[in-house]
Amino acid sequence: MLLEEYKNTILSLVKENEDVKTLIGLFHLMDGCTTEEALVKNFNALTGKDGKDLLKLLRQKQILKVGAHDAYLCLAGYEEVFDVLAAEYSPPPGDLLAYFEKAVEEDDKATLKTLYLLLNLGRHGLLGSKQYEILKTDISEIFDPAVFQSVEERLIRDRICVYGEKYETEFLDLYQSDAKKNELKERMWAWKAKELAELPVKQQLETEIGDLVRGARERMKGGGLADTLGIPENEIVEQTSGYFSGFEMDDTFLFLTSDLLLEHDTLHIVIIDSLSRFEVLEWKNFPVVFVTDAKPRWLGKMGAVFKSAYPVLSDRKIAIVVPNKDAYSNFKQRLFYLLLDRLEVEDLSEL
Known part of the structure; x- marks a missing residue:
C-alpha cells in the first residue's frame, strides 16, 4: 500500500x-x-x-x-x-484547574487525593511498584475499589488523564502541560495548607509541644549550664534543651511538617488527614510521627507494603498516631511517649 x-x-x-x-x-x-x-x-x-x-x-x-x-x-x-x-x-486536554476547583467545591476527597498522587508519581511509580498499582491500591484502601473505578473513568472521560498499559508498564497519566501541572500544585498546596491549619489537632499539638519545650528550657536554665560553659543562655537553651520549628507545608507531600527537639530526642511530626502507602514509603526523615484522622487500612500489611522498599522498614523509625485513640510504632523514645500522653492515646501497638 x-x-x-x-x-x-x-x-x-x-x-x-x-x-x-x-x-x-x-x-x-x-x-x-x-x-x-x-x-x-x-x-x-x-x-x-x-x-x-x-x-x-x-x-x-x-x-x-x-x-x-x-x-x-x-x-x-x-x-x-x-x-x-x-x-x-488527539482529544484536547480538559481544563485541569477547573476540574480541581470543582472537586474542592464538592469536597470530592477521592478525586483530590488522586490528582495529588498523580502529580507526585508521574508514570514510573516507585522501586518495585508500578504507578498504576500504587494509585489503585492507595485510593481503593483509603476510600473503596468502586470509588477508584469511578474516579478513573471520570478523569479519562473529562480528558484529564489517559490510561496506558503494555507488558511491565501501566499508568494513569495527566496529559497536561507542565505549566498546568505546576499551577495545579500551587493551588492544591495552598488549599490544603488552609484546610490543615484549621484542624483542631494542629492547635492541640502546638499547645502541647509548646508546653514541653518551655518546660525543658526552664529546667535547663535552672541547671546553670550556660554559665558553666560560657555560652549565651538563649543560644544553649534553644539548641540543647528544646526547639520546635512550627508547622509548615512540605514541598513534596500534601501535609504539614515540623521538627521537634527535646533534650536528647528529636522527632519529625507530620499532620495528614489520610496516610497512603505512597507517603509512608517515600518519607525519608526519621524518626517520624504521622498524626492522622484514622488508622490506615494497610497497617496490618506492613510486610507487603515495604516488600521492595529502600530503606527497609527495620531501618526506619515510624510511628502512626490517631489522637485520643491508638498509636503504632517500631521505635521507643521518651519524647514520643511524652507526646502520646499529651495526645491522650489509649493504646500503643508495635508496627
Missing part, C-alpha cells in the same frame, strides 16, 4: 465514522502502551462505546497491527503519516 493510499484509507474511515478519529487520536497520548484493554478502556470512557469492533476494522483495513506484548501499532513504514494524523485527532 502506498503512503497516500494508507492516508486516504484513514481519512475515508474517519469521514464514515467519527469514532475512528477518537480511537486513532488516543495513540498520540498513550506512548506505545496501546494494548486492546488500554485502548478500549480509554475509548469507552470517552464515548460510552466498546471500541473492539473498530480495532478489528482498522486491522482488516491494514491500518493497525498487533506488535510485541500485544500492543496495537500502525503498520511498519507508515509511522510518519499515522503519527501526524494521530496528533491531529
